[in-house]
Amino acid sequence: MDQRYATNPTEIPGLTTQGLRDKFLVEDLFVPGEARTVYTHHDRIVLGGVLPAGEPVALPNPDELRAEYFLQRREVGIVNVGSTGTVTADGETYELPNCAVLYIGSGTRDVSFSGEGAAFYLFSAPAHTSYPTVLTLPGEGNTLELGDQVTSNRRSLEQVVHANGVQSCQVVMGVTRLHDGSMWNTMPAHTHDRRTECYLYFDLDADARVLHLCGEPTETRHLVVADRQAIISPSWSVHSGVGTSSYAFVWAMAGENQDFTDMDAVPPTEIR
Numbered sequence: 308m309d310q311r312y313a314t315n316p317t318e319i320p321g322l323t324t325q326g327l328r329d330k331f332l333v334e335d336l337f338v339p340g341e342a343r344t345v346y347t348h349h350d351r352i353v354l355g356g357v358l359p360a361g362e363p364v365a366l367p368n369p370d371e372l373r374a375e376y377f378l379q380r381r382e383v384g385i386v387n388v389g390s391t392g393t394v395t396a397d398g399e400t401y402e403l404p405n406c407a408v409l410y411i412g413s414g415t416r417d418v419s420f421s422g423e424g425a426a427f428y429l430f431s432a433p434a435h436t437s438y439p440t441v442l443t444l445p446g447e448g449n450t451l452e453l454g455d456q457v458t459s460n461r462r463s464l465e466q467v468v469h470a471n472g473v474q475s476c477q478v479v480m481g482v483t484r485l486h487d488g489s490m491w492n493t494m495p496a497h498t499h500d501r502r503t504e505c506y507l508y509f510d511l512d513a514d515a516r517v518l519h520l521c522g523e524p525t526e527t528r529h530l531v532v533a534d535r536q537a538i539i540s541p542s543w544s545v546h547s548g549v550g551t552s553s554y555a556f557v558w559a560m561a562g563e564n565q566d567f568t569d570m571d572a573v574p575p576t577e578i579r
């Protein structure tokens with residue numbers, strides 16, 4: 308499993324473009340027939356991508372976890388960003404159409420993924436207890452309409468795993484989709500020093516990119532992100548982006564609290 312050790316903000320000014328990408332961009336999560344995982348030491352989140360081919364693909368148990376099985380001390384939120392597929396968890400099979408979210412609680416031993424064309428994105432965090440496994444179909448979460456056409460940031464944000472929705476130990480998760488003609492997400496930008504957040508950008512044209520802003524609010528950099536690539540945003544970093552075409556993204560957080568509104572907005576005039 309790819310290990311990404313935690314980064315201190317004082318390291319940012321010395322990084323090259325490639326150095327920045329090596330720390331915060333996850334480029335190759337989706338490989339046909341494989342389950343790929345990346346362990347970030349920021350809040351000990353594991354990101355994963357599963358692209359089943361002909362055969363079902365099992366959730367691996369990477370040696371770095373030193374666990375009997377992946378979910379022994381962890382929970383996971385799964386979003387299907389591809390075509391319909393199925394996830395089997397301890398003998399129960401769930402059908403996930405595009406953008407369905409499956410939360411699986413800790414203690415679940417056997418998890419496997421099937422369906423050619425399905426693309427399962429995984430966000431996992433340590434869990435102190437077991438919450439029930441819940442499937443949420445697209446539209447069943449709590450949808451917030453944000454932004455404005457005038458500022459090119461009209462978007463629908465669906466909260467699925469959150470304080471008033473599907474229960475979890477740490478994971479807070481949902482999907483945001485930009486409306487046609489809107490390109491900016493999460494502007495004004497924000498930080499939340501109590502949680503790490505990751506974005507998986509998807510439904511981006513093959514030749515389009517998102518310019519994702521990261522870094523401390525007064526020392527920002529950018530990552531150029533392609534379809535089905537993920538970014539890791541440490542607690543001290545802003546996370547906002549502008550696309551060269553329309554797109555959607557899975558956002559997911561873990562850390563000290565699950566309070567979605569616990570964020571410190573950064574006015575555009577203060578960003579450097």
Ligand SMILES: O=C[C@H](O)[C@@H](O)CC(=O)C(=O)O
Binds near residue numbers: 453
């Ligand atoms: O802390 C919350 C996260 O950054 C996202 O939910 C923001 C987002 O999806 C958006 O503004 O479109």
Ligand SMILES: [Zn+2]
Binds near residue numbers: 497504546570
């Ligand atoms: Zn955020």
